[in-house]
Amino acid sequence: LAAAAKASSSLVPISQARAIAAKVFGGADKLPHRSWNAPRTKEGSYHFRGGVAPALKRVKAFAPYSDLLWLETKTPDLDQARGFAGEIHEEFPGKWLVYNLSPSFNWSWHGFNGFVLQLISLAGLHSTGMRREKELGCDVLTHQKWSGAAYTDRMVQAVSSGSSGTSAMGADNTEHSF
Secondary structure (H helix, E strand, O other): OHHHHHHHOOOOOHHHHHHHHHHHHOOHHHOOOOOOOOOEOOOOOEOOOOOHHHHHHHHHHHHHHOOEEEEEOOOOOHHHHHHHHHHHHHHOOOOEEEEEOOOOOOHHHHOOOOOOOOEOOOHHHHHHHOHHHHHHOOHHHOHHHHHOHHHHHHHHHHHOOOOOOOOOOOOOOHHHHO
């Protein structure tokens, strides 16, 4: 039971969870039936609750083999980036880190500055180069629309009879920030 208690306090692979369950129930042949496919989404993916904790676990696993360790957050969050860096450098001092600031952020509003390296593939385009287009209400800033994301979403919904759990458009659509 100690192994089961330890496993419940952290994320473990399915193979390890099955081995722990076999110990608890007295052997693999004594395990109750469980469909390992039941927790999948409609698209066939396993559910996953992302966040900083699982990201840190994964980054630390790759740290010994990587030149750079990468972080991208949903919104620009210097406190979150600082915490991430602290956790990494506690175990891997001096490891180089990259903070990818998504091109979807509203850079005029967030105003991040002071970084030596910023990977913002479209920030200059959105914040400076396209300022006039934004003032005129030109829809060229709506990159999801221009890439056909709404069309693709409609096709996925048609093929899945409206039961798809994923889409590119919706309330969290980054175009709403421009």
